[in-house]
Amino acid sequence: MTTSRDEILNQLRSQSVPKTELPDLSAPELTQQWISYEDPTEQFANMLTSVGGVCARIKNVEEVNQKLAEIPAYQASKKICSQITNCGQSNVEISNITDPHDFEDIDFAILPGEFAVAENGAVWITNDGGPARTLYFLSQHVALLVPAAEVVNNMHAAYERLSFETPRFGTFMSGPSKTADIEQSLVIGAHGARSLTVFLVEEPF
Amino acid sequence: MAPKVGLFIPCYIDQLYPQVGIATLKILEHFGCDVEYPETQTCCGQPMANTGCTNEVGPLAKRFLEIFKSYDAVVCPSGSCVSMVKHHYAEYFTDNPEYEALKGKTFEFCEYLTNVLGVKKLAGRFPHKVGLHQSCHGLRELRLASDSEIVGPPFGTAQALLESIDGVEVTTLQRPDECCGFGGTFAVAEEAVSCMMGEDRVHDHEQAGTEVLTALDMSCLMHLSGIIRRQKKPIRVMHISEIFAECL
Amino acid sequence: MPAHPKLAAAFIKDKDRAHWHDQSLWFVRSKRDKAVNQLPEWELLREQASKIKSYVVSHLPDLLEEFEKNAKAKGVHVHWARNATEHNEIVHGILKQHEVTRVVKSKSMLTEECHLNPYLERHGIEIVDTDLGEWIVQLQDKPPSHIVMPAIHIKKEEIGELFHEKLGTEKGATDPQYLTEAARQHLRQKFVGAEAGITGVNFAIAETGGFVVCTNEGNADLGTSLNKLHIACMGIEKLIPRANDLSVFLRLLARSATGQPITTYSSHFHGPAPGAELHIVLLDNGRSEISGSDEFRRSLNCIRCAACMNTCPVYRRSGGYSYNNTVPGPIGSILGPAKDAKEHASLPFACSLCGSCTDVCPVKIDLHHQLLTWRKEIRVRGLLPYSKRLSMKLMSWMMQAPSLYRFAGKCARSIVPHLPRFLLYNRFNAWGKQRELPDFPKQSFREWMKKNHDDK
Numbered sequence: 001m002t003t004s005r006d007e008i009l010n011q012l013r014s015q016s017v018p019k020t021e022l023p024d025l026s027a028p029e030l031t032q033q034w035i036s037y038e039d040p041t042e043q044f045a046n047m048l049t050s051v052g053g054v055c056a057r058i059k060n061v062e063e064v065n066q067k068l069a070e071i072p073a074y075q076a077s078k079k080i081c082s083q084i085t086n087c088g089q090s091n092v093e094i095s096n097i098t099d100p101h102d103f104e105d106i107d108f109a110i111l112p113g114e115f116a117v118a119e120n121g122a123v124w125i126t127n128d129g130g131p132a133r134t135l136y137f138l139s140q141h142v143a144l145l146v147p148a149a150e151v152v153n154n155m156h157a158a159y160e161r162l163s164f165e166t167p168r169f170g171t172f173m174s175g176p177s178k179t180a181d182i183e184q185s186l187v188i189g190a191h192g193a194r195s196l197t198v199f200l201v202e203e204p205f
Numbered sequence: 206m207a208p209k210v211g212l213f214i215p216c217y218i219d220q221l222y223p224q225v226g227i228a229t230l231k232i233l234e235h236f237g238c239d240v241e242y243p244e245t246q247t248c249c250g251q252p253m254a255n256t257g258c259t260n261e262v263g264p265l266a267k268r269f270l271e272i273f274k275s276y277d278a279v280v281c282p283s284g285s286c287v288s289m290v291k292h293h294y295a296e297y298f299t300d301n302p303e304y305e306a307l308k309g310k311t312f313e314f315c316e317y318l319t320n321v322l323g324v325k326k327l328a329g330r331f332p333h334k335v336g337l338h339q340s341c342h343g344l345r346e347l348r349l350a351s352d353s354e355i356v357g358p359p360f361g362t363a364q365a366l367l368e369s370i371d372g373v374e375v376t377t378l379q380r381p382d383e384c385c386g387f388g389g390t391f392a393v394a395e396e397a398v399s400c401m402m403g404e405d406r407v408h409d410h411e412q413a414g415t416e417v418l419t420a421l422d423m424s425c426l427m428h429l430s431g432i433i434r435r436q437k438k439p440i441r442v443m444h445i446s447e448i449f450a451e452c453l
Numbered sequence: 454m455p456a457h458p459k460l461a462a463a464f465i466k467d468k469d470r471a472h473w474h475d476q477s478l479w480f481v482r483s484k485r486d487k488a489v490n491q492l493p494e495w496e497l498l499r500e501q502a503s504k505i506k507s508y509v510v511s512h513l514p515d516l517l518e519e520f521e522k523n524a525k526a527k528g529v530h531v532h533w534a535r536n537a538t539e540h541n542e543i544v545h546g547i548l549k550q551h552e553v554t555r556v557v558k559s560k561s562m563l564t565e566e567c568h569l570n571p572y573l574e575r576h577g578i579e580i581v582d583t584d585l586g587e588w589i590v591q592l593q594d595k596p597p598s599h600i601v602m603p604a605i606h607i608k609k610e611e612i613g614e615l616f617h618e619k620l621g622t623e624k625g626a627t628d629p630q631y632l633t634e635a636a637r638q639h640l641r642q643k644f645v646g647a648e649a650g651i652t653g654v655n656f657a658i659a660e661t662g663g664f665v666v667c668t669n670e671g672n673a674d675l676g677t678s679l680n681k682l683h684i685a686c687m688g689i690e691k692l693i694p695r696a697n698d699l700s701v702f703l704r705l706l707a708r709s710a711t712g713q714p715i716t717t718y719s720s721h722f723h724g725p726a727p728g729a730e731l732h733i734v735l736l737d738n739g740r741s742e743i744s745g746s747d748e749f750r751r752s753l754n755c756i757r758c759a760a761c762m763n764t765c766p767v768y769r770r771s772g773g774y775s776y777n778n779t780v781p782g783p784i785g786s787i788l789g790p791a792k793d794a795k796e797h798a799s800l801p802f803a804c805s806l807c808g809s810c811t812d813v814c815p816v817k818i819d820l821h822h823q824l825l826t827w828r829k830e831i832r833v834r835g836l837l838p839y840s841k842r843l844s845m846k847l848m849s850w851m852m853q854a855p856s857l858y859r860f861a862g863k864c865a866r867s868i869v870p871h872l873p874r875f876l877l878y879n880r881f882n883a884w885g886k887q888r889e890l891p892d893f894p895k896q897s898f899r900e901w902m903k904k905n906h907d908d909k
Binding site for chain 1: 510
């Protein structure tokens with residue numbers, strides 16, 4: 001008996017589809033055309049604002065703490081969870097948690113982002129697959145800390161940095177969760193974070 | 206020597222809008238063309254092709270080539286019919302050098318004036334707010350103007366010619382190049398959608414202050430004019446060649 | 454089901470609503486225009502995307518095997534389904550094995566195509582669509598009317614009424630903010646309670662064995678990060694060769710779809726999380742047949758952005774349900790007949806051939822030309838109504854005989870102007886229902902030429 005797999009592959013192989021070429025995305029005639037910005041950080045901040053997020057350029061973690069204290073949602077948060085050392089008044093110890101459901105009532109999460117993309121206001125985040133992955137999506141509010149030097153111009157530059165050889169999870173996050181499914185009215189805070197603040201931090205953290 | 210132009214007048218213009226044929230002829234002669242109207246021409250076959258009846262198109266395509274192949278240029282006051290000849294005849298002519306030559310020398314009227322005869326400015330005065338309806342086939346098949354979908358610099362032969370006429374003000378539409386809903390047999394087969402599309406175009410021109418509605422294609426205008434007249438709107442409908450001729 | 458013109462006319466009967474629908478979608482098209490005009494390289498990107506997708510379709514079996522190998526190496530279970538029945542059985546089998554009874558699903562047109570929800574419900578599994586729009590239509594027990602904005606055809610008053618009835622929100626509440634918040638609260642419980650998450654797949658990467666799911670709401674991520682079982686369902690055409698190709702597609706997708714620079718979440722799944730299971734179901738369901746067709750192969754380039762729907766002047770005015778197909782609009786009018794030409798014979802004609810779809814398509818599918826080719830195919834398969842066939846035959850015959858054409862024209866021009874209005878404008882004249890006929894002139898152009906030009 002042939003399996004569905006073989007049947008599908010055989011059917012495809014029985015066809016004479018003219019073979020076409022794959023474009024070389026690293027060819028200079030392409031890469032020279034990709035958009036770049038005079039000030040990628042400013043472009044990133046503008047794009048993030050346009051998708052409902054907030055961007056702040058910050059010197060160090062201490063200043064992040066000051067800024068956090070000014071955010072009303074942060075002030076009102078009962079449960080705060082931070083993955084950044086000395087950042088935020090974390091009152092939930094992530095390493096103690098094995099079931100992601102225990103993060104259900106997290107009000108504010110302070111998490112790391114690897115780099116930012118100027119053209120679309122996205123931040124690349126990764127996770128080893130532990131329960132903390134859900135914090136990016138389940139927390140009511142999210143703040144990301146990204147090294148200020150790590151802002152790339154566009155998605156081509158972004159993928160140059162990425163490799164997927166080992167199993168892991170990663171996502172581009174651009175602004176807070178949103179929907180426009182009711183009469184095209186934009187509503188921030190659909191299922192995921194109600195707000196997203198990105199701190200571009202100059203000093204190592 | 207003056208170019209010998211074969212005048213290609215779509216069947217419905219011949220029968221229903223002779224004044225458009227006359228205006229086209231006058232302008233071409235004004236710019237020094239030796240124009241001939243081959244009397245045996247009928248229809249390019251577009252209605253059949255658009256209905257899927259390609260068997261019925263073949264004989265008409267072959268007739269068309271025979272009738273028009275000897276001219277220096279074939280000029281037609283319709284983007285849609287030109288697009289039929291240039292883009293949709295290929296399946297009836299395999300490796301036929303005569304057809305390949307015909308493709309290269311068949312032009313929409315404004316395109317011919319601008320790109321072949323080099324006309325940049327038209328004389329006369331036409332003190333009106335003119336609404337230019339961008340007929341889809343001229344726009345997205347023949348690329349006679351830039352469309353709102355593609356990213357690139359704006360251009361357009363018809364608009365440039367209109368704007369060269371003293372007194373013409375081309376109106377600004379909310380949707381600069383949405384289809385009018387004629388679409389050949391679509392106008393009848395999908396009557397409800399077709400008429401709503403037409404009504405919306407007319408309304409856009411109304412809000413833009415269009416006094417004279419014009420286009421490269423009389424077919425779009427037949428549909429729009431049908432709605433304008435039924436709803437008794439104060440918009441005059443003219444083919445672009447009629448505007449040019451009135452300015453002579 | 455009635456054909457498109459009938460369903461369209463029924464939708465347009467409520468003119469205000471049809472206008473509202475048209476304007477909602479035009480708003481999305483305008484946002485798309487604004488977004489794409491910020492990238493001078495837009496057309497270059499479309500070209501690369503088109504080339505990559507053409508490469509995929511011409512190397513599909515090899516890429517599928519490569520994907521399977523790499524996905525398995527990362528610990529993913531890969532399943533193959535020839536059709537919807539097999540697909541649903543596979544999904545159900547996995548859920549049954551894990552004794553799952555509560556599932557959350559993020560938006561997936563493929564599972565709509567397979568009618569997965571009713572299948573799982575029949576087997577006692579609760580399946581909740583978590584994309585807000587898709588959930589709204591699920592509550593109505595209806596399919597999506599649009600592939601990106603499933604509830605684009607529903608007014609907020611109706612959603613308010615629906616939520617009042619199903620969730621107990623305040624009667625008469627219509628504020629989208631309030632209604633979305635109610636949905637958030639309700640669906641949070643579903644996310645937390647679910648034992649498995651089903652997602653679609655936007656792109657699957659052959660060289661890495663991973664895949665990408667894009668959402669704005671974060672529902673795919675919530676649905677897959679809280680439980681230990683993730684099933685991703687994808688059509689075999691969703692492959693791309695290299696991870697780097699995503700740079701092209703993620704730049705195109707959201708800008709084309711909604712005018713956003715990128716979706717809020719573009720999540721890359723490579724292997725299961727520790728202690729969890731990840732399954733991928735590869736579905737054919739007629740796709741391999743399309744791949745064998747020289748005319749329609751390019752329709753497999755589609756990345757389901759729905760830009761062709763948003764720009765289609767017919768779709769905007771006739772509504773998604775008038776297509777009676779899982780995927781409506783221009784691309785649906787190509788895919789529908791490919792699945793069942795008889796059932797969907799009217800779809801290739803639900804098009805004025807304006808070509809706007811072709812010019813917005815981020816992967817450069819020549820949509821309106823394929824629709825024209827479908828019309829020919831419908832004719833060849835004998836599915837064109839006899840009256841249409843006959844009239845085109847007669848017209849062609851007349852147009853081949855200039856004297857007959859001249860005579861017919863002359864007759865019409867001398868008779869029609871003298872006919873009383875009721876003979877011209879009646880139920881047999883679809884043209885004249887809302888439009889005047891042209892004034893028939895006394896003389897044709899050729900008659901004028903003979904008199905005024907040729908003798909000169």
